[in-house]
Amino acid sequence: MKAVVRRYSVLLVVLAVLIIISLVNQSFGAAVADVTLAQLKEMLLVIPPIFILLGLLDVWVPKETMVKYMGEKSGIKGILLAFLIGSAAAGPLYGAFPVAAVFMKKGVKFTNVLIFIGAWSTTKIPMLLFEIASLGALFALTRLLVDIVGIVIIARLLNTIISKQEVADLYTQAESL
Numbered sequence: 001m002k003a004v005v006r007r008y009s010v011l012l013v014v015l016a017v018l019i020i021i022s023l024v025n026q027s028f029g030a031a032v033a034d035v036t037l038a039q040l041k042e043m044l045l046v047i048p049p050i051f052i053l054l055g056l057l058d059v060w061v062p063k064e065t066m067v068k069y070m071g072e073k074s075g076i077k078g079i080l081l082a083f084l085i086g087s088a089a090a091g092p093l094y095g096a097f098p099v100a101a102v103f104m105k106k107g108v109k110f111t112n113v114l115i116f117i118g119a120w121s122t123t124k125i126p127m128l129l130f131e132i133a134s135l136g137a138l139f140a141l142t143r144l145l146v147d148i149v150g151i152v153i154i155a156r157l158l159n160t161i162i163s164k165q166e167v168a169d170l171y172t173q174a175e176s177l
Contacts, residue, residue, distance in 0.1 A: 043094070050095045054102050066106035074109060082112040083148065086119025096120040104174035110167050111159045118151035 005012065018036075022029025070078040089096065099120075100113050108116075123144060131140035159167075 042092075046091045046095055050091060050098060054098055057099075058102055058105070061106065063106050066103070066108055070103070070108040070112045072109050074112065078109055078112045079115055079152065082108075082115040083119045083123065083151075086116040086121075087123040087125050089120050089124070093117075093121050101174045101177055104171050105177065110162075110170075111155045114155035114158055115151055118147075118155060122147045122151065 018029060018032060021032065068074070070081055074081075086096070089099070096117050100117055103113050103116065104110075128140055128144055131143065
């Protein structure tokens with residue numbers, strides 16, 4: 001029982017704070033609870049399809065194929081694939097992390113994993129189309145170009161800053177999933 005309490009201590013503290021807030025200000029507590037339930041519902045609708053697709057990726061795509069196209073020696077091809085997959089992905093950013101873990105399990109180069117996460121977060125195709133329609137093509141394409149350059153710089157910088165041992169530990173954790 002102590003292990004469960006320790007594991008979920010942050011959740012229990014947040015629930016206690018929510019209860020106290022609700023006792024002090026019922027309308028605010030109800031609004032917080034509504035937002036929390038809406039976010040939980042969204043997460044429950046997004047996560048299962050992602051995990052189904054991840055299971056299919058894990059079974060259908062051999063590790064050798066992923067290493068060939070996105071591994072250590074993939075070069076520009078791996079970078080372009082990371083951008084393409086990240087930009088075409090649907091769903092909120094928290095959906096990218098299980099995908100990144102499967103990529104690591106399949107031997108994808110760490111820099112390409114970082115580029116994939118960056119692309120998922122900032123270069124989504126629907127967002128680009130919305131920006132073109134709302135803010136104009138010049139703004140949207142300029143933002144996209146700046147984001148692409150920034151993502152590559154950040155990914156390479158992180159790859160340099162993070163020790164090889166830390167990266168190896170991340171890959172070991174991904175393997176154990």
